[in-house]
Amino acid sequence: MTAKEKNLYEAKAKVLKALAHPTRLWMAEQLSAGEMCVCEFVDQVDADFSTISKHLSVMKQAGIVEDDKRGKQVYYKMKVPCVMNFMGCVEAVIKSNAKDQAALVK
């Protein structure tokens, strides 16, 4: 593997890693329905507001979301919405796993 390819796979992994956290994934799904400000997440997520801010920052660094400061608030929105198209397939994996589990106790 060339250095260039290695960089490419690291970059791809970074994008996936940014989504690979339950809280971040939930927030990304919310954002795919439209922009939200940090304060809305603070109301809905059971975590310190600094933690929420850092999660959003991880997704921003990965290039998945972008932010927009308006007044006192910062609004986040999806930058590359196709990211969430994937979730149907992730759910297919979960269902496949559930089926395997069910088969074990049959």
Place this chain on the structure above:
Amino acid sequence: MTAKEKNLYEAKAKVLKALAHPTRLWMAEQLSAGEMCVCEFVDQVDADFSTISKHLSVMKQAGIVEDDKRGKQVYYKMKVPCVMNFMGCVEAVIKSNAKDQAALVK
């Protein structure tokens, strides 16, 4: 968020996490072109064979790949191939990031 929903997001995150590593992602892409045995990865990946085995195990635990022992060798293949459909979008994120980077130095 209910406990059930929480479990769901944890399960989804686990699937993403299993792909969110450069080596695992590369291996997953290879597997989406057809099954491969561990020994082939050992030849092509610059990591200890035990490390490779553990990476494959992570993807297996997540339900992304399945294994099949034939003789001395263990063959892995994608279990839910749609997983790799996502990569086009991940690449779109990378391109978007590259564009942003380029804009910085314009």
Place this chain on the structure above:
DNA sequence: TAAACATTTGGCTATTTTGCCAAATATAAA
């Protein structure tokens, strides 16, 4: 201008992940 509000950042600890080595296991070949 001071106080209140929204968010980010720094710092710290706890937890998780990585990746190597060595040892165990399983299968095939000599």
Place this chain on the structure above:
DNA sequence: TTTATATTTGGCAAAATAGCCAAATGTTTA
């Protein structure tokens, strides 16, 4: 049945991640 080959597993140290608190920053309101 010893030996070689392929893979997994256990154990450990290093690195990365998560999440809280406190402090800093930027913005509006009183």
